[in-house]
Amino acid sequence: MKLVVVGNGMGSVRLLEHLAEGGHDHEIVVLSEESNPGYNRIQLSRLLAGSIGREAIELHSEGWYQEHGISLLSGSGYRVTDIDRELKQVETADGTRHSYDKLILATGSLSVSIPVNGSDLKGILFFRQLEDVDTMLEASRQPDASAVVIGGGLLGLECASGLVKRGMSVTVVDNSATLLGRQLDGTAGNMLRRELESRGIAFRCSARLQQFTGGRDADSKGVVRQVEIINEYDQPECLDASLVVVAAGVRPNITLMQAAGLACDRGVLVNEWMQTSDPEILAFGECVQLRNSLFGLVAPVYEQAYVVSEQLLGRQSREFVPVPIPTSLKVDGIDLFSCGEFVAAEGDEELLVDARQYGVYRKIVIRDNRIKGVLLYGDVSDGLWYQTLMTRADDVSLFRQCLIFGQRFLPAA
Structure with a gap:
């Protein structure tokens, strides 16, 4: 089977890793308008700050793609400009056409521009x-x-x-x-x-x-x-x-999908198996919309990549189920953790530790003895534990009194 993958961001690279680990026997072509092989985009801020070097954001060399039977075509000439669903071909900016049996769209998102005077100035x-x-x-x-x-x-x-x-x-x-x-x-x-x-x-x-x-x-x-x-x-x-x-936000990059006649809303519409309205085209990452949800964090994108790879490897694929994903700020020396609904509504209970003079702030919102949201600043050591309790919808009534202080303060029983 011939696979054409459009985009070579972090999600696309994770998909290719799964296929390589699964021993795929497909012919794979990756089309990317960026000249660099896929890199860790979420570490760009640390690269800018000088906290890491350029080698730290590299995911794989061009040799890795060759070793795993993947043809990587990178550069502005390989920007995909058209999808012909009837002929099952994509066309790139240099005029080349690539045939596919399955097309994988991982086009990511675009930065939101602000339409004011002077927005075309250099700098x-x-x-x-x-x-x-x-x-x-x-x-x-x-x-x-x-x-x-x-x-x-x-x-x-x-x-x-x-x-x-x-x-x-x-x-x-x-x-x-x-x-x-x-x-x-x-x-x-x-x-x-x-x-x-x-x-x-x-x-x-x-x-x-x-x-x-x-x-x-x-x-x-x-x-x-x-x-x-x-x-x-x-x-x-x-x-x-x-x-x-x-840095005023992003929007799904779906111009290509809209022109091809795929069902789109804010993003290209997919089901729980990341299938678009065309059975031969799958999509995942920041470009997709599942029901009313868009996805801008790497954790759900990686999970979507796994769901897609299992189908391409001919395995029984589990469906993608969105779960609350915590927010973190990649600035050295600042620790914060935010997950779920941390603003209490009517009927919610709010647990709070406000020690801002010491740089520590904690808030947990509970409804029906289950955590709805968590907000931590300064001390985030219990963040993943709170997230697990929330994701599993665990009943916290037995240790509610010490919940705000963290896992290490739980009663021995």
């Missing part, structure tokens, strides 16, 4: 690829370099932290009052903000982006120089910027 970029890190490192070497990061989510904060470590003056602009508003409550968000401010990052929260402006002299007319915002006091403010990183 404005996203933080998605290895090339983006190279661009930011080059910008950080310029004298008096200053950066503005648009977005106070996980990626934006990790980027800001890395740029500060590289010596840049950094300001984060976010339209929410709380950092990581989807992962933290107000208390934990303020603790995080104070910690990051102590490291040199400035914030403009509850702010609205107005436009980007370029240099006033002829030599730098097309290069970003300032970011204009309306700040939390409803006042206009101009922030100097020789570099702007937009």
